[in-house]
Amino acid sequence: MTAGMVLRRLGAGFLVLWLVSVLTFLLVQLTPGDPAELIAGENATVEDVARIREQLGLNAPVVEQYLRWCADLLRGDLGDSLFTGRSVTETIAQAAPATLSITGLAIVIAVVVGVSAGLLAGLRQGTWVDRAVSTAATLGIAMPSFWVAMLLISAFALSNPWLPATGYTPLAEGFWPWLSHLILPATALGLATAAELARHTRGCVADVLVRPYIRTARARGASGFWLIRRHLLRNAAIPVVTVLGLQAGRLLGGSIVVEVVAGITGLGTTAINAVLQRDYPMIQGYVLFSAVIVVVVNLAVDLTYGWINPKVRVA
Template sequence: MLQYTIRRLLSVIPVMFIVSIIVFLIVHLTPGNPAFLILGEDSSQESIEQLEKQLGLDKPMAVQFFDWIKNILTGDLGQSVYSSEPVSQIIAGHFGPTFSLMLISLLLVLLIAIPTAIFVVWKRNTALDPLFISVSLIGVSIPEFWFAMLLVLGFGVAIPIFPVAGYIPIMEGVFNWLYHLFLPAFVLASVEVGLVARMLRDGMLESVNQDYTRTARAKGIKENSVLMKHVFSNALIPTTTVIGTTVAGLLGGTVIIETMFTIPGIGQLLIDSIHRRDYPVIQGVVLFIAGIYVLVNLLVDLLYAFLDPRIRYD
């Protein structure tokens, strides 16, 4: 297990290097001059060139890239061209709201998807099964921004139950923290819950009539125990993979949802930085998101060995 973990961690290096190249090229080849945006339309060409030299934007792209990589290897993501703050400090200051939103969304996904899938398998071969498939397809197909606007109009304007903007840290009260994040978290969860529930239901249906389940029933074990101890546990492997991709989907979805609900997280930071052409922050945020995605995939792979004793990493 340790050797496999070390190999996987080493394999992260070329992946992150390729991601850094793609991010750097996309950011720097996009039209827009940060120096011009900072100084404004009335600035002279001399002042723009002076600020570009000060920010290092006058250097060739290859030199800028390798300077950026060299700083990353020392733990330095650079400084914001807009506020001159360290990028790592800016990301750390915005990660709390994003992590809170992802945590609540993931809990909602698990609390809704797992019981629903188990109940549908228990009531298999009834009218509930095609109804579940239809609802899950609708949930996966609904655009997040459209569903968010419906919830804002319904539960924020017409029936003002939940706040539609702002963020309250958990230190100021768990209830207020949950109250302000429930609506955006529900939007994120609604897109992913259908996928997780559908995968768990399909995995359980594949196991429900296997030889070991028939043997368990022949021994007099009740159907509920068969579903939970034998069928559900064997369906966890593919479901865990989907949950891992769900975490990445939730992180990507925060870019839209945080902007719509005015949550000062990583997603809103990325959108604001794109508008300001804040190259170091954009590069740092995308690299940070890619790192989390790779780390989640690694944790999911390691979790397989705990879920299924037959899996060994030698």
């Protein structure tokens, strides 16, 4: 992929982030409820609520509030929480490692399990292996992640102290303590994506196997691992990478439920509290951070296309 293509993708990404910021700001303003009333409390007078609104700048026109927020954003300041008074940037930086760790490990589990199962089913079409993978994939898509998380905790965490049921340990405190707290929630979160990848991988492999260049390669003596690596995986990978890129945003959003079940204080818990409290700066910061992650993932997917298939680079 050329530098010009990367710059165009980056430009499109910045445009998406700007649109997300506008829509998020407007939707938050339209949300029922007044944060000033929540801060003031039940016994507050009208004068108290008005004073708090003035202090928070909520009486200014919406356009003025947005421009002021954008000006702070360009300086790297997402504002302060209306309730805790802490910097939104600091709060997100503290909560993000847990959520990104769960999401990252869930992606690894989904790729390893889903692609392996789909490849096996595609190579064994019509056999019991194919039927078993298809059935497991259907179940994996149908089962809610929070229910899977509770099952895994009941089955493994209660009888095995080396897999904690709740909590999160930062990576700085040790690799195994960090990983042991992530295995169950990440597995619960990644199984549905693994099922999706298995189904798409199976379909892509089945489609590629009937292509003329596969028959030609077999006629020339290519078989086994060489045929799979050289001809099969590269041509079947692009649709699978596309699905994985689309699922990345879903995994980031789905981590909210898993965090609650596993008792992990991450971005999900922070976002829920912000919505319940009408904490406008925190909501806007969370949505914008999530949008940045999705844009980065999509850019990585585009770059992966060019690495997998040289024809994409030429196009």
